[in-house]
Amino acid sequence: MIKLVPVARLRPGMYVHDLHCGWLQHDFVRNRFLVADVEDVARIRALGVAEVSIDTARGLDPDAAPAATAPDREALAGPPPPAVHTASKVAGTQEHARNLHREANEIVRDLLADVRLGRQIEIEKVEPLVTRIVDSIFTRADALLPLARLKQHDSYTFQHSVSVCALMTAFARTLGLPRETIREIAIGALLHDVGKARIPDEILNKPGKLTDAEFERMKSHVVQSKLILMATPGISPIALEVAAQHHERFDGSGYPNRLAGDAISLYGRMAAIVDVYDAITSERVYHKGMPPTEALRKLLEWSSNHFEPRLAQAFIRSVGIYPTGALVRLESKRLAVVQAQHADKPTLPRVKVIFHTAGHYLQPEDLDLRRSQDRIVGHEDFAAWNIDPARWLAL
Structure with missing residues (x-):
């Protein structure tokens, strides 16, 4: 049962259902959580809110008999936050991340070159790389994600694909999706722009504004990506949805099919957010990249129409209010x-x-x-x- 209680009545063992403040106003890892101790109570009172909503089915009821005991903390609070790594382990994972990032960029560059020559994608060459990227993110996302910001203008297309893959993996992990699903999402993210191999370089790398005809040609890369992946043996429906829907928008203003709301798959809605975030934080031939924190504020602003608000906030939490590398x-x-x-x-x-x-x-x-x-x-x-x-x- 959800109850509205004054903050003065809040006690350890109660389960917060809603803090009644914006997510940027508090530093709790979740919006809903068990109040573990008096320190948690003090942090909530410091927010300045008068009342909070609690869930008495998951925590103590202030109106129940005094004999009631607090629920098990681990059972209610969900999985613990990621462990803090020692300095030696951090150094090892950073070196591994640098090597993996370099290798991933080379593999995707060669893959796009093959597609440009009309060759079929060999998913067997992609899967081991994606498995290593997923493993790296699960080991320590802070080692790989900052490298996503290092791009050269003339190499943006394949470097963007590697970045989106890493960011989508971290995002999916934050959402608690199954690891096998995360692997398929990562494959789709790595290949989401493969259709750009069929767009002329003079359009891809044009320093000025595209003409209407050029923009339509650029937009066709989404359909091209879908066609290429549909012809790729072993590609999963999840990976296909990531690539085919990453330019759809929650309000129906996207392309190529102007899908809206739940007509866009979860994976397409996630990809739309990540694709835009990486694009606006990157230095391009035609625009200057935004600082990550400013880009996150833009995502939050655009979530009133272009992106699903719940997912936009979850993505921001996945990379941090002040993202690693900022x-x-x-x-x-x-x-x-x-x-x-x-x-x-x-x-x-x-x-x-x-x-x-x-x-x-x-x-x-x-x-x-x-x-x-x-x-x-x-x-x-x-x-x-x-x-x-x-x-x-x-x-």
Whole structure:
């Protein structure tokens, strides 16, 4: 039973159903959770809300008899947040991620070249790579995801495909989808733009605005991707939906079929969000990439029509309010690159301090904001400070 209770009556053992505030206003990993201890109570009171909704079927009822006991925390709270990795393990996974990212870009580049020559995709060559990407994300997403931001203008198409694959894997993991389903989603994400191999380079890489005719030709890559994958032995319906629907929009304004709402599969709705996020954070021949945090705010804004709001918020949680690889400004007037997320403290990630706003580099310093008095006060753009992101994102 859902009850509205004053925050003053909140106690450990109660199950919060709704905090009655925006997700950016709190730092709990979930919107619904068991109140574990007095610290959780204090954090909720600090939000400034007068009342919260609780679920008495999953936690204590304030109006029940005093003898009632608190439910088992593990049974109600869901899976624990990802473990914090030791420094030695982090170093190993970062090296592995760099090698995997490099190999993935090479494989997708060669695959697109084969399609351009009329050759059929061999799914047997794709599956081992995707399995390794999924394994890497499950081991430590913070190692692979920042590398998704490193792209060259003339290599965008295949590098974008690798990025979308990694981001979709992390997104699907956050949603708690089965691992086999995640693998099929990742295959579809890696191949979602394969139809661009049939679009002329002068359109793909045109530095200016496309003509109406050129834009229609560009849009045809979605249908081409679907046709190519339908002719690929071993491709799954899930992978096909990712590729065929990644330009559909929740309000029906997308293409090629102007699908809307639940007519778009879950995987297509996910792909639409991830594809746009990676595109707007990337440097392109015709536009400058946005800082990740600004891009997340745009996704939230666009979720009123283009994207399913529930999924847009879930994606933001999957990459973090301050995504790994983002450049942020601290209260101390220092700039830092986000290194890793803390699922229970999304506004307090682990960062590497590298620069002072006075205009000079600092001796790099690893800083866990959970244990520091310093705080993030905003996001920054690498280019605005003439900082080469490749120097710091590949660490």
